[in-house]
Amino acid sequence: MRRVKVFAVLGALLAVATFATAAGQILLNAAGATFPYPIYSKWFDIYHQSHGNVQINYQSIGSGGGIRQLLDKTVDFGASDGPMNDDQLKQASIPILHFPTVLGAAVPSYNLPGIQGELNFTPEALAGIFLGKVATWNDPAIASANPGVKLPKDDIVVVHRSDGSGTTYIWTDYLSKVSPEWEKKAGKGTSVNWPVGLGGKGNEGVSALIQQTPGSIGYIELIFAVQNKLPYGKVKNSSGAFIKADLVSVSAAAAAAKSMPDDFRVSITNPAGKDAYPISSFTWLLIPSKFSDPTKRDTVKDFLKWMMTDGQQYCEPLAYAKLPKEVVVKEMKAIAQIQ
Amino acid sequence: MATTPNAATPSDFTAHAQTLQRRKAGADEVAHLVTLIAAGILLLIAVLLVYQLWILSAESRAKFGWKFFVTDTWDPVAGDFGALPFIYGTLVTSAVALFIAVPLGVGAAIFLAELAPPKLSSSLTFVSDLLAAVPSVIYGLLGVFLLVPLMRKTIQPALKSTLGFLPIFKGPSYGIGFLTAGIVLAIMIVPFVLSVSREVLMAVPRDQREAALGLGATKWESTWKVVVPAARIGIFGSVFLALARALGETMAVTMVIGNNPRISASLFSPGYSIASVLANEFSEATGNLYLSALIELGLVLFLLTFVLNGLARLLILVTTARGSGVLPS
Numbered sequence: 001m002r003r004v005k006v007f008a009v010l011g012a013l014l015a016v017a018t019f020a021t022a023a024g025q026i027l028l029n030a031a032g033a034t035f036p037y038p039i040y041s042k043w044f045d046i047y048h049q050s051h052g053n054v055q056i057n058y059q060s061i062g063s064g065g066g067i068r069q070l071l072d073k074t075v076d077f078g079a080s081d082g083p084m085n086d087d088q089l090k091q092a093s094i095p096i097l098h099f100p101t102v103l104g105a106a107v108p109s110y111n112l113p114g115i116q117g118e119l120n121f122t123p124e125a126l127a128g129i130f131l132g133k134v135a136t137w138n139d140p141a142i143a144s145a146n147p148g149v150k151l152p153k154d155d156i157v158v159v160h161r162s163d164g165s166g167t168t169y170i171w172t173d174y175l176s177k178v179s180p181e182w183e184k185k186a187g188k189g190t191s192v193n194w195p196v197g198l199g200g201k202g203n204e205g206v207s208a209l210i211q212q213t214p215g216s217i218g219y220i221e222l223i224f225a226v227q228n229k230l231p232y233g234k235v236k237n238s239s240g241a242f243i244k245a246d247l248v249s250v251s252a253a254a255a256a257a258k259s260m261p262d263d264f265r266v267s268i269t270n271p272a273g274k275d276a277y278p279i280s281s282f283t284w285l286l287i288p289s290k291f292s293d294p295t296k297r298d299t300v301k302d303f304l305k306w307m308m309t310d311g312q313q314y315c316e317p318l319a320y321a322k323l324p325k326e327v328v329v330k331e332m333k334a335i336a337q338i339q
Numbered sequence: 340m341a342t343t344p345n346a347a348t349p350s351d352f353t354a355h356a357q358t359l360q361r362r363k364a365g366a367d368e369v370a371h372l373v374t375l376i377a378a379g380i381l382l383l384i385a386v387l388l389v390y391q392l393w394i395l396s397a398e399s400r401a402k403f404g405w406k407f408f409v410t411d412t413w414d415p416v417a418g419d420f421g422a423l424p425f426i427y428g429t430l431v432t433s434a435v436a437l438f439i440a441v442p443l444g445v446g447a448a449i450f451l452a453e454l455a456p457p458k459l460s461s462s463l464t465f466v467s468d469l470l471a472a473v474p475s476v477i478y479g480l481l482g483v484f485l486l487v488p489l490m491r492k493t494i495q496p497a498l499k500s501t502l503g504f505l506p507i508f509k510g511p512s513y514g515i516g517f518l519t520a521g522i523v524l525a526i527m528i529v530p531f532v533l534s535v536s537r538e539v540l541m542a543v544p545r546d547q548r549e550a551a552l553g554l555g556a557t558k559w560e561s562t563w564k565v566v567v568p569a570a571r572i573g574i575f576g577s578v579f580l581a582l583a584r585a586l587g588e589t590m591a592v593t594m595v596i597g598n599n600p601r602i603s604a605s606l607f608s609p610g611y612s613i614a615s616v617l618a619n620e621f622s623e624a625t626g627n628l629y630l631s632a633l634i635e636l637g638l639v640l641f642l643l644t645f646v647l648n649g650l651a652r653l654l655i656l657v658t659t660a661r662g663s664g665v666l667p668s
Contacts, residue, residue, distance in 0.1 A: 061622055062623045063625070064624045064625040064630075065622050067625055087626075088625065162598030162615075162619045163618075163619040163620065163622075163623070164619065164620045164622060164623025164624060165623060187416035187417065188416065189415055190415075190623040190624075190625070191619075191620050191624075192414070192415065192416050193412065193413060193414035193416065193417070194599070198515060198599060198609050199597060199598025199599055199609070199611075199619075200598070201593050201594055201598070201618075205483070205594060208483050208484065209515070212483075212487055212488050212491070212514060213491070213513060213514065
């Protein structure tokens with residue numbers, strides 16, 4: 001494939017450069033999602049401290065780039081915020097396995113001067129707002145979930161991510177599940193054709209727009225909201241409870257995923273659990289099921305085991321929700337599929 | 340060298356002269372070759388660039404054809420792509436930027452080259468060159484945190500209340516949009532216009548100024564009617580350099596344009612530019628058609644720059660043909 005030649009050349013150069021500096025060691029090259037980059041680099045660093053001969057080099061170039069490089073075999077494994085679709089899996093010469101690593105969530109953040117406390121959002125209200133049908137703050141769709149709050153009659157300004165991102169994937173995956181109209185008009189993806197709104201680049205771009213624009217609402221990554229102490233609303237889950245996103249309610253969503261398929265390619269938005277926050281998702285490592293180099297294979301397997309046991313303690317200090325136990329057990333079994 | 344003792348004969352002297360000639364010719368040939376290679380590589384890069392963009396955009400070209408240029412949908416989910424809103428946004432923001440930057444840059448250049456005391460001139464030029472070296476992401480951040488609130492609260496309401504009857508100043512003020520992106524671009528390209536224009540103005544021969552003054556012109560008359568027309572081509576050149584920068588600017592524009600692929604007459608509304616959408620969507624673009632459409636956008640930007648540059652040359656040709664004919668060598 002010609003279109004990936006550029007990436008192949010770049011990847012090869014990178015591999016040569018890394019190889020030259022650390023000959024005689026086990027070197028793994030990986031590329032992909034930016035959202036889990038802080039925890040991945042922490043993991044690779046700590047793992048390197050206890051396994052001095054293993055160096056894992058991770059390029060956070062985005063999920064799309066990670067998948068392309070993996071299919072082109074310029075990296076040993078990839079990482080993505082959205083699972084690979086069937087077409088992409090078919091393109092792979094070696095079957096590719098998905099391993100969930102941590103969880104991410106998207107939260108609705110808004111700027112309404114004079115409103116204290118957290119607003120409640122129903123799925124209908126969120127879909128309506130992002131479709132442009134709920135256009136003012138005092139619309140019954142919002143007001144009915146917030147009794148006693150005096151909502152202004154100002155216009156709603158919708159803010160979304162302009163760059164392709166896993167956060168957008170989670171948000172639009174959720175909206176597609178709760179609103180057939182959204183699914184038809186915009187659908188789900190890392191970038192979609194937004195019916196309304198302004199686009200901000202990155203979490204920081206979206207939150208800057210929200211903070212500067214009275215009457216605005218947008219979605220941001222939970223970790224970003226927590227670290228920057230940005231206010232965000234509660235969302236009604238499928239059991240009818242209004243849940244505020246935090247590490248516990250996000251992990252609960254993963255545990256509530258009814259049936260975890262064997263390939264782990266599952267969407268956990270709008271899950272059943274009573275305490276589950278409804279707008280969250282796994283992020284995955286994409287591992288080839290066959291390695292030609294047995295040392296690389298054993299290193300990858302060992303790292304995965306370490307990540308799911310000892311590695312888990314590093315998640316929460318970095319504000320990532322941990323994998324629930326059920327998922328860890330299932331993943332430990334799946335490691336045996338790597339040959 | 341093994342020569343006879345009485346070597347200094349006239350014929351020997353001519354031989355020396357011939358070696359010198361040969362050496363000189365050889366050196367010239369080397370220099371010729373080196374510079375030719377440099378120029379050739381430049382051409383090669385441009386050709387390879389277009390070739391790669393052409394090849395990699397094959398899927399999108401085959402699917403959308405010429406409709407790519409006139410469709411205003413950009414839907415990565417459905418796989419439906421059109422370039423029109425991005426072309427529009429690129430042209431509008433660049434036009435706004437030139438509208439502001441050209442009078443400002445050329446005005447400042449005239450002051451610095453002709454009217455200001457030399458010390459002030461060189462220190463101000465230094466400041467302008469510094470501005471040209473600031474990374475564009477800095478301009479973008481300043482745009483987001485300083486210019487956007489100012490636009491939303493002060494400038495846009497003021498424009499609406501005075502010039503609101505014009506369609507370009509209608510609609511809600513978000514602070515971001517075509518106008519804000521154009522202003523940020525203008526700030527970024529002014530140093531280019533200023534620097535080059537100043538150099539060109541200073542290169543106009545002193546005789547011409549003195550001749551004008553000697554004929555009884557005032558200082559301003561000699562500047563405006565003699566020096567500026569003489570430097571016209573160079574000033575045009577500075578403007579096209581600035582335009583090229585404005586067309587291709589990515590980061591700063593992305594941060595303030597609103598990133599919404601819509602076509603709207605109002606400069607207040609959010610828009611999108613070709614360079615911005617590439618920066619935003621390329622890294623996460625999955626699927627061959629999506630990637631191919633983004634690469635075709637790159638090709639469109641190349642084409643746009645090419646056409647505008649061609650028009651610019653044409654403009655120079657036309658104005659020179661009927662102009663005064665007084666040009667700096």
